[in-house]
Amino acid sequence: MKRTVLAISVLLLLLVALSACAPAAPPAAPAEQPAQPAEEAAAPPEAPAQPVVLRYADKAADLGTMDPHFAAATQDRNLVDMVFNALVRYKPGDGSVFEPDLAVELPEPELVDGKQVWTFKLREGVMCHPSEQVPAYELTSEDVVFSLQKSANPDTSAYAGEYTGMTVEALDKYTVQITLENPISPVLFFPKVADYAGGFIICKKPYEAMGADAFKTHPVGTGPFMFDSYSPQEKVVLKANPDYFRGRPKLDAVEYRFMPELNSRELGLKSGELDVINGANEGQWVERMSGEEGILVDVYGVGEVATIHFNMTVPPLDDVRVRKAIAYALDRDEFLALFGPPVAANVYSQVPAQFLPGGLTEEEVKELGLDYAVDREKAKELLAEAGYPDGFSLEVVSSERESYLKPYQSMQAQLAEIGIDLKINVVDHPSMHQLIRQDVNPIVVYVAWRPNADVYLTRFYHSDSIVVTGAKPDTNFSHYTGIDDLIEAARIELDPEKQIQMWKEAQIKLLEDMVSYPLLYMQQVTARRDYVDYGHELKSVLALYPQITENTTINK
Amino acid sequence: MTEATQTWEAPTIQLRSQRQRLWRTFVRNRTALLGLFLMLIVVFTAIFADDWFIAVFEGREARPLLAPHDPLKQDTRNRLAAPSSEHPMGLDSYGRDTLSRVIYGARVSLAVGIASVLIGGVLGALLGLTAGFLGGRVENILMRVTDVLMAFPSLIMGLMVLAVLGGGLLNMILAIGIVLSPTFARVAHGTTLSVKQNQYVEAARSYGAGNLRIAIRHILPNITSELVVLASIWTATAIRVEANLSFIGLGISPPTPAWGSMIRDGTQHLFNAPWVSLFPGLAILITVLAFNLLGDGLRDILDPRMQQ
Numbered sequence: 001m002k003r004t005v006l007a008i009s010v011l012l013l014l015l016v017a018l019s020a021c022a023p024a025a026p027p028a029a030p031a032e033q034p035a036q037p038a039e040e041a042a043a044p045p046e047a048p049a050q051p052v053v054l055r056y057a058d059k060a061a062d063l064g065t066m067d068p069h070f071a072a073a074t075q076d077r078n079l080v081d082m083v084f085n086a087l088v089r090y091k092p093g094d095g096s097v098f099e100p101d102l103a104v105e106l107p108e109p110e111l112v113d114g115k116q117v118w119t120f121k122l123r124e125g126v127m128c129h130p131s132e133q134v135p136a137y138e139l140t141s142e143d144v145v146f147s148l149q150k151s152a153n154p155d156t157s158a159y160a161g162e163y164t165g166m167t168v169e170a171l172d173k174y175t176v177q178i179t180l181e182n183p184i185s186p187v188l189f190f191p192k193v194a195d196y197a198g199g200f201i202i203c204k205k206p207y208e209a210m211g212a213d214a215f216k217t218h219p220v221g222t223g224p225f226m227f228d229s230y231s232p233q234e235k236v237v238l239k240a241n242p243d244y245f246r247g248r249p250k251l252d253a254v255e256y257r258f259m260p261e262l263n264s265r266e267l268g269l270k271s272g273e274l275d276v277i278n279g280a281n282e283g284q285w286v287e288r289m290s291g292e293e294g295i296l297v298d299v300y301g302v303g304e305v306a307t308i309h310f311n312m313t314v315p316p317l318d319d320v321r322v323r324k325a326i327a328y329a330l331d332r333d334e335f336l337a338l339f340g341p342p343v344a345a346n347v348y349s350q351v352p353a354q355f356l357p358g359g360l361t362e363e364e365v366k367e368l369g370l371d372y373a374v375d376r377e378k379a380k381e382l383l384a385e386a387g388y389p390d391g392f393s394l395e396v397v398s399s400e401r402e403s404y405l406k407p408y409q410s411m412q413a414q415l416a417e418i419g420i421d422l423k424i425n426v427v428d429h430p431s432m433h434q435l436i437r438q439d440v441n442p443i444v445v446y447v448a449w450r451p452n453a454d455v456y457l458t459r460f461y462h463s464d465s466i467v468v469t470g471a472k473p474d475t476n477f478s479h480y481t482g483i484d485d486l487i488e489a490a491r492i493e494l495d496p497e498k499q500i501q502m503w504k505e506a507q508i509k510l511l512e513d514m515v516s517y518p519l520l521y522m523q524q525v526t527a528r529r530d531y532v533d534y535g536h537e538l539k540s541v542l543a544l545y546p547q548i549t550e551n552t553t554i555n556k
Numbered sequence: 557m558t559e560a561t562q563t564w565e566a567p568t569i570q571l572r573s574q575r576q577r578l579w580r581t582f583v584r585n586r587t588a589l590l591g592l593f594l595m596l597i598v599v600f601t602a603i604f605a606d607d608w609f610i611a612v613f614e615g616r617e618a619r620p621l622l623a624p625h626d627p628l629k630q631d632t633r634n635r636l637a638a639p640s641s642e643h644p645m646g647l648d649s650y651g652r653d654t655l656s657r658v659i660y661g662a663r664v665s666l667a668v669g670i671a672s673v674l675i676g677g678v679l680g681a682l683l684g685l686t687a688g689f690l691g692g693r694v695e696n697i698l699m700r701v702t703d704v705l706m707a708f709p710s711l712i713m714g715l716m717v718l719a720v721l722g723g724g725l726l727n728m729i730l731a732i733g734i735v736l737s738p739t740f741a742r743v744a745h746g747t748t749l750s751v752k753q754n755q756y757v758e759a760a761r762s763y764g765a766g767n768l769r770i771a772i773r774h775i776l777p778n779i780t781s782e783l784v785v786l787a788s789i790w791t792a793t794a795i796r797v798e799a800n801l802s803f804i805g806l807g808i809s810p811p812t813p814a815w816g817s818m819i820r821d822g823t824q825h826l827f828n829a830p831w832v833s834l835f836p837g838l839a840i841l842i843t844v845l846a847f848n849l850l851g852d853g854l855r856d857i858l859d860p861r862m863q864q
Contacts, residue, residue, distance in 0.1 A: 263826055280824060284636060288828050337632035338650070400805045402824065409650060409810050413630045424810050425723060 051252035052554050054532065057259040057268060057277045058545075062233045066219040067212070068200035069150060069157035074544045077196075079256060081543040082238055083129075084202065084221035086195035087120050087144065087176070092547050093536035095302055096355075098190045102126060102139070102201060102222070106190070109183065116183035120144075120193075122174040127243040128203035129226040131218065133210050136243060139222050141170035143204045148178070151198035156212065159198035161472055162455075166192070182492045185499060187357065191451040196542045224249045224550040233258055249550040250535075266527075269295060275532050275554065276546065279525035281403060283340025289527050296530050299342050301540030302449050303521030305352050306335075306407055309444040309460070309477040310516065316392055317442055323514040325382035326443075327372035329418045330411065335519055338406045343525055347518045349507045350460065351453040354521065355540065357496070358453030358503035360511075370511040379418045391419025396441045398424050399432040403522060407445045436477065439468050444477040447522065451542060453503040457487045461510060480515045531556045581857040588853020594846035602662040623656035628811050636829040646831040649821055650811075654831060657813035658839050664814040665843060668729055668798040669791045675733025676794075677787050680740020685779070687741070688748025689771050699745060705738040714797050718806045725808055728801060732794050743786055747779040754778075781858040789851030792844040799840050815840050 060075035068080040089101035100106055103120040110117045122141060130136040145168045150156045152163035165181035178193070193199045206220035219227050224246070225238035235257040240249040257274070259265045268274035270292065279285060279297065290297045308330075316322045332346045345354065346362070348371055353359030365371045383389060398408040405426065412422040422443070427435065436444050450456040459465050463481040465474035483506040490502035510516060526546050535551025582588055606618040620626060625643075631651035639646040645654035687698040705713065717731035751757065752775060760770050801807045802816025810817070815836040822832030 262824055266827065282824075284825075284828060334630070334632050337635065405810070406650075410630065410632065412811060413628065413650075416628075426805050426810065428805075 052250070053253045053255055054251050054548060054552065054554060055255045055257065055273070055275045056545075056548070057257045057265045057274045059260055059262070059265070059278045060258050061260045062258050063217070063230060063236060065216040066227070066236075067216045068202065068219070068221075069159060069198055070216070071197070072158060075256070075258070077543045078545040079236055079238070080200060080219065080221075081195065081223075081545070082225040082254060082548055083219050083223045083227060084195065084200040085126075085223055086199040086201055087122075087193040088190055088199075089195040090542055091536075092549050092551075093300075093534065093538045093541060095540040095542045098186075098194065101195060102144070109186070109189070111183065112179075116180040116189075118178045118180075118189065118193075119171070120176045120178070122176065123245060124174060126222050126245045127241075128206065128222055129220050129241060131206040131210065131220045134203075134206045134220075137203075137205065139201070139203060140173045141176045142173075144168070144176045144201055145170045146204040146207075147201045148193070148198075150202065150207075157198055161474075162192055162198055183494060184491060185494050185496060187496065187499075188452060188454050188491065191455075194451075196451060225254055225548075228253065244550055246550050250553045251548070254548055269527055269529065272529065276526055276528040278545070279527045281339055281343050281522050281525055283343050286343060286525060294530050295527055296532075297525065297527045298538050298546060299523050299525050300538045300546070301523055302355055302542055302544070303345070303352060303523045304403075304447050304449045304544075305347055305350075305521045306403070306445060306447045306519040307350060307460075308407070308411065308517040308519060309446060310514065311439070311442045311444070311478060312515065313479045314442045316386065316388055319386045320514060321382045321386040322388065324372070325379040325386070325418065326415065326420070327514050327517050328375045328379035328382065329420070330372075330414055330517060330519075331374040332519060334414060335407055335410050338410055339520065339522060342523070344520045344522045347521050349504075350510055350516060350518050351456045351503060351507060352518075352521050356453055356456075358500050360504055360507050364504075365511065368508060368511075370508065372511075372514070372517070376417055383418060383420075388419075391421065393421040393423065394442050395423040395425065396443055397427050397432055397435050398445070399429040400426050401429050403447050404429075404432065404445055407519060411443075411445070437467050437473070437475075439477075441477070445519075446475065446477065448475075449542070449544070453500075454487065454491050457483065457503065457506055458491075461506070461515065462487050478515045480510070480513070482513060482515075483509055578857050582853060585853045585856055587849045588856065591846045591849025591851075591853060594842055595850055598662050598843050598846060599666065601659050602666045605659045605663060620656060623653075623659040625653035625656045627652060627656040627660045627813050629653070636825055636832070638829070639831055645835045646829065648818070648832045649825060649829075652811075654818075654835055657818060658815070658835050661813040661815045661818060661836060661839065662843070664725070664808055664812065665795045665798060665840070667725070668732060669795040669843075669847070671729045672732035672794045672798075673736060673787050673791045675729065676736030676790070677740050677783055679733065680737040680742075681744045681776075681779070681783055683737065684741040684744025684746075685748050685771055685775060688745040689752060689767065689775060695745075698741070702738040702741045702745075705734075706742070710735045710793065710797050711800050714801055715804075715806065718801060723806050723809065725812075728798060728807055731801075732797050735797065736790055736794060739790060740783060740786060743782055744779055747782050748775055751775050751778045785851060785855040785858055788847060788854050792847035792851065795840065795843055795847070 058075045058078065060073065064073040064076045065071055066076060066079055068084050071077050071080045085101045087101060087103045088098050088106060091097040091099050098106060102122055104123055107118050107120055122144065126139045127136050128139050148168045152160055152166060154160040167179045169177050171177050203220045207215050210218060217230050224241055224244045226241045228237040228239040230236045235255050238254045240252050242248050262280055265274065265277040269277045279289065286297050286299060289295055310317045310323045312318055336344055336346055348362045348365040349360035351359035353361045383391065396408065398404050408424050412424060415422050450459065459474045460476055461480050461483055462476060463484050464471040465476040466479050467473055467477055470476060486502050486506040490499050493499040493502060524544050531554055533553045533555060534546050535549055535553060538546055541547045601622060604622045606623065607621045608618040611618040629652060631647065634647055635649055635651040637643060637647040643653050643655065645658060648654055648657065683698050683702065687695040713735045714731050717734050718727060721727040721731060757770060757774050760774050798807065799816035802814045803820045805820065807817055808814040818836035819833045822829065825832055
């Protein structure tokens with residue numbers, strides 16, 4: 001009996017093994033298919049052209065929103081960048097140059113009754129993408145006015161503060177006039193109407209037809225790619241916009257995949273299942289991947305700046321000697337080694353001089369003696385002077401992300417050298433953002449990019465931006481109130497040189513009072529298969545990805 | 557007088573011979589011996605990682621003893637350095653010595669493993685004994701609560717408890733203790749139901765002993781061996797759950813070395829610095845194996861059914 005069972009089992013196993021080795025059966029032909037004439041049947045069928053799809057994998061776990069006026073996370077900024085246009089745009093691949101986008105040209109401002117007027121002539125024939133509710137239609141000044149008014153409304157935009165004192169009106173179908181209560185320089189004005197944050201232009205009719213909530217996952221713009229589908233925690237698919245005003249994109253579609261695990265992204269790229277991946281912010285990773293056959297690694301701006309902010313209302317950080325002691329205890333090169341060149345570099349002022357006008361260079365800061373070069377003996381003396389000869393303890397929360405946890409852990413080890421015990425509670429990234437805005441951290445490490453010096457200084461150091469208690473609570477974690485006048489004066493200064501001078505003065509004061517400690521900037525790292533050509537030189541992109549446009553190609 | 561002396565010595569001799577028999581059975585079980593040996597190595601490593609026992613008396617900070625370096629000392633300029641004679645397990649992503657961190661990490665794993673099993677064991681035994689001994693409605697309520705708790709996988713349950721309590725060593729111990737308690741409760745309940753039918757319990761009751769006295773003096777000692785076996789096996793589970801929770805970032809706060817969080821730190825560097833994750837992974841493997849082998853051995857000698 002046992003032998004029979006054994007024999008049957010072996011036979012079954014053999015059958016299973018043989019069936020596994022057999023080639024896959026072709027799909028059965030539909031029953032109703034008419035018989036083909038012999039000649040036609042013999043001729044090889046013309047294979048339909050394979051769609052050219054670029055498969056991009058990002059480190060995010062899921063989508064946040066595709067309403068461009070709320071998009072703040074990197075994955076959201078990447079996606080809206082492909083779907084929407086603005087009146088002006090940063091040159092693809094180079095965030096330091098403005099060029100016309102929906103506007104025909106970059107206008108010159110006029111002064112009318114003390115107010116500054118900017119008049120934009122719109123391109124004709126720009127088409128809004130078709131949606132379920134509204135077919136494709138031509139974008140006009142009505143859409144532009146609606147969109148900018150939406151950006152200025154705090155209920156419908158996260159960037160409303162940028163549009164205070166601005167009125168927008170349509171002069172005719174293709175002319176839009178923007179009036180500012182207080183004149184500002186082009187350096188400060190163009191970012192408000194450029195393809196970043198509140199400057200993106202949405203199409204009015206589909207937004208009204210589907211409502212604000214649906215728009216977050218069904219965006220309708222005028223960009224080179226149109227929304228096709230969204231699979232939560234998996235991917236967003238964008239397809240080519242055949243009516244794009246700069247010409248039909250060379251790609252048929254972009255698959256934007258959510259893959260938080262670096263190793264999975266790396267394996268996907270190596271195996272050819274992915275074309276572009278978001279890499280690791282590490283010099284060693286860049287070096288290793290650059291040596292892989294068929295893979296190119298790009299390191300480019302903009303550099304997100306990591307800064308250590310001190311809450312000046314919390315003892316013992318309310319004592320400038322303690323803050324300076326901490327600054328003298330920190331070694332920028334220690335932090336830098338965690339990321340390594342070419343990905344990161346030191347910064348010496350709150351506005352990164354490497355990327356923006358108005359920042360202080362390393363030489364300028366050293367000349368002023370405000371670089372706080374590491375000197376732990378001096379740090380201990382300052383602590384003793386402030387009444388803390390044995391140090392003290394502080395407790396902070398950190399995101400689990402490497403870009404935050406690394407600086408916090410390095411700071412923890414360095415501060416231990418002067419007797420300061422820093423306890424770190426690790427939480428998920430969104431929780432950290434929520435908690436630091438509730439003012440729980442005496443010391444905040446914040447990694448961010450802002451489009452100009454005014455935005456940096458206003459959002460981090462103007463009294464209106466103080467977390468919780470400010471008039472418009474934002475990211476002034478230090479509760480500093482000492483440079484409001486300089487920020488406001490620089491904002492309305494039309495002479496670029498004087499404006500830059502004021503921004504520099506403001507930062508000198510920040511360093512003298514050791515309000516925050518500028519640490520390093522981290523560049524963007526992406527890796528791609530060598531057959532991917534972005535269609536532009538890659539220097540800096542505000543949307544923090546290599547930028548996929550109508551000119552991006554796959555040349556297999 | 558002589559007679560009286562003989563009468564009192566007899567049980568001691570019996571007990572000693574019983575212990576000797578159990579020890580002989582245990583010694584004959586080679587896998588159990590291997591488990592004990594490995595566990596002793598881990599315990600020894602955890603205790604002598606640094607010279608805390610001398611430092612306490614000298615009033616200074618402890619210095620590394622078995623660990624070759626300070627596990628918190630960062631050397632960022634040489635981060636992810638490969639294993640070498642100075643750093644046999646290489647350096648991690650902050651430039652810390654991996655061997656020293658693996659050695660110190662044994663403390664966290666053992667502390668969590670042993671303390672959480674103690675909490676879970678005491679809590680579970682109390683619930684199970686009460687339910688089994690009192691019976692009726694109390695039994696129904698307690699055992700249904702236990703069933704509900706057991707319906708959740710241990711990691712999910714640990715996650716839920718930590719989400720409420722927050723991270724940190726003590727909360728982690730408490731969370732895992734709560735996770736383990738239903739298992740102990742079930743075993744204690746079943747054994748109590750069996751033990752309470754014994755004649756010596758009936759005899760104690762007929763002599764007027766109260767419920768509390770019977771439970772503590774007559775039932776608890778007779779269910780302990782089952783609980784000890786369970787504890788040794790579930791210590792391995794507790795260590796594994798701790799590693800899992802640390803791996804997903806809910807464990808011990810940095811920079812304290814914990815094997816789970818060390819593996820997590822290394823996942824970003826699996827292709828260029830596999831040693832960062834590999835060695836703490838091996839440490840978990842050895843420790844879990846040790847407790848499992850030991851637990852199996854104890855079960856073999858303490859459980860009469862297994863002996864048959």
